[in-house]
Amino acid sequence: xxxxxxxTDTVTTIASRIRDRAAREPGGVAMREKHHGIWRxxxxxxxWEQALTVAHGLLALGVEPGDRxxxxxxxxxxxxxxxxxxxxxxxxxxxxxxxxxxPEVGYLLAHSGARVLIAEDQEQVDKALEVIxxxxxxxxxxxxxxxxxxxxxxxxxxxWDDLLxxxxxxxxxxxxxxADVMATATPDDxxxxxxxxxxxxxxxxxxxxxxxxxxxxxxxxxxxxxxGAPPGPRDLLVSYLPLCHVAERIFTIWFNAGAxxxxxxxxxxxxxxxxxxxxxxxILFGVPRIWExxxxxxxxxxxxxxxxxxxxxxxxxxxxDRIGATLVxxxxxxxxxxxxxxxxxxxxxxxxxxxxxxxxxxxxxxxGAAPIAPDVLRFFMGIGVPMYEVYGMTESSAIATGNRPHxxxxxxxxxPEDDVEIRLDPATGEIELRHVGVxxxxxxxxxxxxxxxxxxGWLRTGDVGEWETERHLRxxxxxxxxxxxxxxxxxxxxxxxxxxxxxPYIKEAILLGDRRPFLAALIGIEWDTVGxxxxxxxxxxxxxxxxxxxxxxxxLVQSVVDGVNARHAPVEQVRVFRMLPKExxxxxxxxTATQKVRRSAVADLFADLVDDIYARTNA
Numbered sequence: 001x002x003x004x005x006x007x008t009d010t011v012t013t014i015a016s017r018i019r020d021r022a023a024r025e026p027g028g029v030a031m032r033e034k035h036h037g038i039w040r041x042x043x044x045x046x047x048w049e050q051a052l053t054v055a056h057g058l059l060a061l062g063v064e065p066g067d068r069x070x071x072x073x074x075x076x077x078x079x080x081x082x083x084x085x086x087x088x089x090x091x092x093x094x095x096x097x098x099x100x101x102x103p104e105v106g107y108l109l110a111h112s113g114a115r116v117l118i119a120e121d122q123e124q125v126d127k128a129l130e131v132i133x134x135x136x137x138x139x140x141x142x143x144x145x146x147x148x149x150x151x152x153x154x155x156x157x158x159x160w161d162d163l164l165x166x167x168x169x170x171x172x173x174x175x176x177x178x179a180d181v182m183a184t185a186t187p188d189d190x191x192x193x194x195x196x197x198x199x200x201x202x203x204x205x206x207x208x209x210x211x212x213x214x215x216x217x218x219x220x221x222x223x224x225x226x227x228g229a230p231p232g233p234r235d236l237l238v239s240y241l242p243l244c245h246v247a248e249r250i251f252t253i254w255f256n257a258g259a260x261x262x263x264x265x266x267x268x269x270x271x272x273x274x275x276x277x278x279x280x281x282x283i284l285f286g287v288p289r290i291w292e293x294x295x296x297x298x299x300x301x302x303x304x305x306x307x308x309x310x311x312x313x314x315x316x317x318x319x320x321d322r323i324g325a326t327l328v329x330x331x332x333x334x335x336x337x338x339x340x341x342x343x344x345x346x347x348x349x350x351x352x353x354x355x356x357x358x359x360x361x362x363x364x365x366x367x368g369a370a371p372i373a374p375d376v377l378r379f380f381m382g383i384g385v386p387m388y389e390v391y392g393m394t395e396s397s398a399i400a401t402g403n404r405p406h407x408x409x410x411x412x413x414x415x416p417e418d419d420v421e422i423r424l425d426p427a428t429g430e431i432e433l434r435h436v437g438v439x440x441x442x443x444x445x446x447x448x449x450x451x452x453x454x455x456x457g458w459l460r461t462g463d464v465g466e467w468e469t470e471r472h473l474r475x476x477x478x479x480x481x482x483x484x485x486x487x488x489x490x491x492x493x494x495x496x497x498x499x500x501x502x503x504p505y506i507k508e509a510i511l512l513g514d515r516r517p518f519l520a521a522l523i524g525i526e527w528d529t530v531g532x533x534x535x536x537x538x539x540x541x542x543x544x545x546x547x548x549x550x551x552x553x554x555x556l557v558q559s560v561v562d563g564v565n566a567r568h569a570p571v572e573q574v575r576v577f578r579m580l581p582k583e584x585x586x587x588x589x590x591x592t593a594t595q596k597v598r599r600s601a602v603a604d605l606f607a608d609l610v611d612d613i614y615a616r617t618n619a
Contacts, residue, residue, distance in 0.1 A: 011185045013210050015051065015088035017217070017257040019182075022048035028233055030256065031263040033077055034275075039264075042077055047084075050077070054085035055178045057167030061116060061139055065090035065181070068112045068193065072096040072105065072128070073120035075239045075265050078143055078160065080253055082118050083192075083243075087210075089181050093192045094205070095244025098124070099586050104203075106131030111444065112193055112205060115139070118160075122147035129154060187211035193443050194246050194394050197596055205443035206394045215437040216250055216397040219417050221258035225388050226364050227405040231259040236281045236361075240266035241290075247369045250398040251285045273297065276358020284365045288372035288498070294357055295376055296504035296529045301356070303532055316349035317382075324382030328374075332381070332408035342384055350383050359385055366390045366402070370596065371475060371494045373502035374410045381408075389413050391475065395452060395459055397437035401473050412472040422473065423458065424465060430479055431465040432458040464492075481599070483514040491519065491572060496564065500574075503560040504529045508584055510602055511574070512610060519573065520613045522606060523557055524548070524580040530556070548579045578609040 021028075026045035033040055042050070063069060069086040071079055071093065086093045094112045096105060098120070105127045109117065113136045119125045121144040128140045129152075140156045141163050142148050149159065170177065189210045195203040223230040237255070241248035256263050261283060266275040273294075276284075286294075302313050323338045323345075334342070342350065354360040365380065368390040380387040386405070391413035392398035401422070403414035416422050421434040438459045441449035452460055464476040476482075477492035484490055493511035500509035500523070508524035525548050533556065534541055541547040557577065565573040584590040589601050603610060 011187055011189075011210060012214050013087050013182070013185055013189075014191065014213060014217070014253065014257050015055075015084050015182060016185075018044070018048050018051060018084050021257070021260060025233070025260070028260065029262050030260075031077055031080065031265065033265040034267050039278075044260075047077075047080070050081045051084040051088065052178060053164050053167035053171060054081050055088040055167070056170040056174070057163040058085055058089050058091065058116065059174075059177055059181075060166040060170040061163075063089055063091050063116060065184075065189070067091040067116075068094050068114040070094040070096060070109060070112065070114035070117045071244070072098070072100070072117060072124045073143060074098050074268065075241075075243050075248070075252065076120075076143075077265070078118065079243050080256075080263075083253060087191050088178055090185055090189050092190045092207075095192075095194065095242070095249075097242050097244055100127075101587055102127040102130045106134055107202065108195060109135040109137060111202075112195075116141065118143065120144060125152070125157070129156075132156065185210060187214075188440075190440065192249075194244065194249070196394055204445055204448055207440040207443050208394075208397055209440050212397045212437045212439060213254065215419075215435065216399050217254045217258035219399050219419075219437070220250060220255050222418070223259070223364075224417065225366070225390070225402050225404060227386060228363065231255070231261055231283065231364075233260040233262065235259070235261040235283050235363075236264060236279055237261055237283045237285075238264050238266055238272070238275055238279050238281045238358075240269060240272045240275070241285075241287065245369070246392075246394040246398045247285065247287070250392075251283070255283075273358060277356065278358075280355070280358060280361045282361050282363050284359060284362050286365075286367055287369045288367055288376070288501075289370075291367055291372060291376050291380065292501055292504075292507075294359075295379060295502075296526050297357060298353065299504040300529055300532045303536060313349055313353070316345045319345050320350070320379070320382030322382075324378035327381045327408070328378055328410045331406055332386075332403075333406045346384065354383060354385070362386070364388070368392065368398075368413075371477075371498050373498035375499070375502040377410055391473070393461060395439045396433050396435070396461075397439065399435065399437045400433055400461075403472075409468055409472040412468045412474045414473065415471040416473070421458075424467070428479065429464045429466060429476065431461045431463045431473070431475070433461060434458045483511070483519075496568065496572060496574065497521075499564045499567070500560060505533065505556055506560060508580065508597065510597055510599065512603070512613065516614060518575045519571075520610075521561070521574045521577040522580055522602065522609060523561075523577050524584060525553065525557070527583065544583060545581045548581065554579065576613050578606075578613060580606065580609075 022044040028044050029041045030044045030047045031042045069091050071082050073079055083093045094114050096108055115136055116139045117128055117137055118141050119128055125142050125148055139158055141158045143160045145159055187210050190207045191210050191213045192208050193205040195205050239252040243249055252263050255261055264279045266272045302310055319341050323341055326338050362385050365385050365387045377387050388403040390402040392400045399417055401414045401416050419435055423432050462479050464479050466474050468474040477494045481493055482490055483493055497509040497511050500506050505526055507526040510522040513519040561574050
């Protein structure tokens with residue numbers, strides 16, 4: 001296919017970036033997805049052609065600048081086509097988490113005022129039709145026809161193929177319509193509404209403008225965290241975290257558009273590790289839970305290996321621990337000794353280990369969106385994964401700080417990105433940011449917007465921090481989560497919780513102790529890892545509750561707690577813990593859609609456990 005020369009507009013948007021890259025590199029591979037077991041690729045030409053057709057389809061449906069188009073689907077090419085098309089017609093993309101139950105779907109659609117919804121399948125269509133009466137929805141476009149096409153008769157329903165047909169017809173009749181709209185784009189256009197996870201109340205829709213997004217694209221595409229060649233078309237990424245979250249949006253869509261990296265869509269969240277092994281990405285972003293899960297997987301595989309392989313792995317993982325300790329001390333720079341040790345370890349262990357978990361070729365790995373235990377980062381550094389903790393938030397377009405090659409400071413979120421200003425509130429220690437990517441405000445919530453920004457225009461992050469060095473920022477905790485014991489001691493719970501969760505046997509740790517005489521914790525086990533541990537010891541069990549309440553499992557968890565306590569002052573030690581009787585779940589209200597713990601909800605739901613702990617003050 002021959003593309004027309006790229007049209008020159010005065011404002012750079014995600015849509016214009018895809019259009020221009022398609023003109024420059026039409027045959028380059030932009031993305032791949034697995035279809036019936038076979039990887040199917042989309043070139044940059046395919047990408048823009050699909051997005052352009054969808055954009056014409058949206059115009060045919062009456063979408064106008066400023067309207068909202070919602071997407072309720074797992075990560076897949078149609079998500080990107082819709083996002084780029086929506087920006088092309090100067091509307092706003094609104095992402096919904098696939099796990100959002102119907103009441104949350106109703107709230108998000110009603111609050112955003114979305115006119116069009118792209119829904120993945122029957123499950124998401126059912127949610128939309130259940131709540132459509134209280135929303136502004138005019139069209140629900142489904143991607144997967146199974147169970148819908150011949151069973152549903154609703155005037156709002158339209159298939160994806162029908163949308164494409166509308167788009168082709170509109171394009172034939174009005175070939176320049178989308179280009180004309182794109183040419184009128186301004187930096188102040190709102191490109192997307194990204195709803196916060198809602199740990200303390202209803203989600204708020206953060207408005208990110210074209211200028212905000214472009215700042216993020218330019219910042220991440222510079223590749224300041226990369227050693228060697230800058231990020232580009234040879235780099236591979238696996239997309240698996242929800243695209244409605246700003247962290248995945250910046251990697252899968254913005255990074256892809258800015259640097260031309262190839263995106264590979266995981267088949268599902270359940271197949272991520274298998275897809276990692278197939279793709280062997282060079283770039284990998286994960287929230288702490290993902291890195292903890294990979295570490296737990298390594299633990300399980302070692303436990304199930306033959307005695308000889310287990311002995312070999314344990315030997316080289318001890319070497320990796322020493323390598324990691326040295327890299328922590330040197331800021332990530334190898335010494336002659338660590339290079340030699342790693343080279344030998346690569347032959348006997350590290351190469352096979354990394355390839356089996358899908359990180360054999362990773363040259364840039366990042367952890368963000370929540371604090372992570374330094375021990376987890378050190379493990380990956382020790383086996384040769386260039387690992388960096390980064391920091392950003394929805395309201396800052398995911399841009400704030402990051403660690404740098406040869407300047408890694410473990411336990412910190414790194415140094416400010418270029419053109420990012422950071423200051424700490426002298427009274428509270430709250431981190432405040434100022435840069436071009438700071439959001440416009442919260443949609444339909446001027447009061448919350450005013451609260452989020454200082455009088456002189458700085459973003460209040462809600463995180464408390466301190467300078468570890470002149471350039472390295474350390475986050476203490478969320479301001480709202482800081483605990484004050486009855487003795488007046490300030491405790492940052494995340495540091496202790498993350499130390500506990502660094503164990504492959506612990507999935508959740510919720511610290512208690514605000515206005516209480518001592519610290520305690522509610523602990524949830526890692527079902528797979530502890531299950532394997534129990535089977536090797538001949539311990540029979542039936543359910544999660546049964547396994548977690550066995551004396552042997554409690555003793556296992558006690559050993560982890562004791563190890564963490566040994567590294568903290570007496571006032572910061574967990575004196576008592578109770579085992580959670582179930583895995584925390586989003587649908588039960590215990591977790592947000594981004595898997596963050598809703599502390600107040602957990603405390604209420606398990607009030608009997610909390611009361612039992614503090615009723616025994618001499619425990």
